[in-house]
């Protein structure tokens with residue numbers, strides 16, 4: 001979603017802003033812009049389209065030197081994609097510049113008020129209103145932003161400067177993330193630490209309801225409510241300062257897909273020993289903490305939800321602990337109490353997904369202990385959790401998740417085993433031996449595996465694709481379907497195989513591929529029947545895992561249910577990208593989507 005970047009200091013601000021925005025590109029956006037504070041006023045350049053369009057404009061028409069500036073990549077919420085609606089936005093006198101991430105919910109009322117007082121609004125955005133509201137308030141920028149932030153309802157982050165105040169800017173956070181770093185002569189602000197990495201080794205994160213006063217060499221943080229000062233802890237910036245690079249791969253999606261075996265090794269490292277014992281001490285989950293867990297509640301969205309659904313299946317089977325996985329966005333509205341002894345597990349690659357964060361807070365308010373399972377140990381979800389399980393999958397740039405999804409499945413399996421052992425349920429050693437072997441086997445599989453061309457062509461031309469599964473394979477079917485629709489824009493849906501005859505079968509004809517996930521052998525006989533029913537209606541049948549006598553069978557080199565699940569994800573991920581490439585789609589940044597979903 002939107003990316004914010006700000007800089008004050010002796011370097012040419014334009015270079016820092018564009019460099020930082022480039023590192024935020026993966027979040028997804030549709031326009032970009034910068035505002036520089038110069039001796040001749042605010043120099044504003046904004047362009048719809050990729051950051052490349054803005055950079056080319058800046059190369060052709062170099063901006064005047066500036067020691068202060070703010071930049072933005074916009075993911076559209078209010079108002080269409082246009083130069084005019086791109087950020088930054090200015091006030092009527094063009095003295096104040098503002099960038100914004102999030103949604104201002106009372107924008108319509110504020111707009112009417114501002115128009116009635118004679119303000120000239122130049123865009124259709126909610127964000128521009130902030131610049132005009134700041135124009136109306138007296139005092140220094142910190143006080144003015146405090147007043148304005150209190151008037152704006154919703155979840156957002158704002159960054160602003162006023163030419164009249166020289167080398168000074170202010171940022172405020174209400175839910176959307178803000179990272180700040182500084183050295184003796186400079187201060188940097190961004191939506192994520194990844195954008196600060198070329199210049200800094202550590203940063204602070206604003207928490208909700210905090211406002212920061214930023215000047216070269218310092219960042220003073222206050223409570224938004226009353227401007228009481230707050231001491232902030234510094235966090236190491238663990239990502240490299242080099243621009244992320246897909247290396248020998250065509251795009252990040254493919255790079256990350258091939259990184260899966262090493263990501264699985266990394267999440268198991270030091271947590272699973274050769275005898276099959278699991279030790280999650282680094283997460284804070286001691287034997288006593290695990291013993292105290294009476295039930296689990298997984299809160300997640302998208303692929304993270306699918307990995308959680310898999311964990312629910314495994315928990316019931318191997319640890320006999322009640323568990324459920326809930327779409328985080330539905331949780332707040334539907335739950336008013338939780339059973340004692342509930343461990344809420346917020347599963348999120350980014351650690352910033354707003355639905356998951358809001359659900360985590362609600363679960364905590366209802367008395368749950370919270371475990372954050374994230375790929376970003378300094379993220380908001382991690383900071384607000386009692387226990388943190390670091391996924392260690394490495395940065396995931398592609399909007400469509402690959403390695404984070406399967407590594408979450410590995411991490412959750414470790415959690416299942418640790419819980420089973422702590423509750424004295426089953427001896428999981430044999431199963432975990434297969435898990436340890438999975439990375440090497442997956443590497444060989446990825447080297448040798450080729451998708452049948454006919455399958456790619458059939459899916460690329462299909463009006464829709466159906467995925468089926470049972471038990472753990474229902475979550476894999478959902479993931480396969482999500483990958484295909486995200487990347488190729490082909491309509492697809494996943495159903496429980498048992499549901500087929502109760503309605504979805506009406507969708508089946510000879511143009512519709514039906515892909516049946518069968519990584520858990522015990523469901524093979526029933527899945528074979530479901531596939532036969534679809535094939536009898538002309539469907540182009542595909543099986544993944546067990547041989548279901550389909551037109552196309554994608555066999556896997558491991559039969560252990562968890563290892564087969566991990567390996568089964570690979571052909572589905574490859575199918576999605578192959579179909580998307582056949583249709584000429586953008587792979588790393590699919591249309592309309594963002595990597596880190598920070599607005600509800």
Ligand code: AGP
Pocket residue numbers: 301302303304347348349350351352353356399400401402482486595596597
């Ligand atoms: C996965 O391919 C998607 N891009 C998306 O569904 C994602 O899994 C979801 O938005 C949750 O993100 P998170 O794991 O960062 O919380």
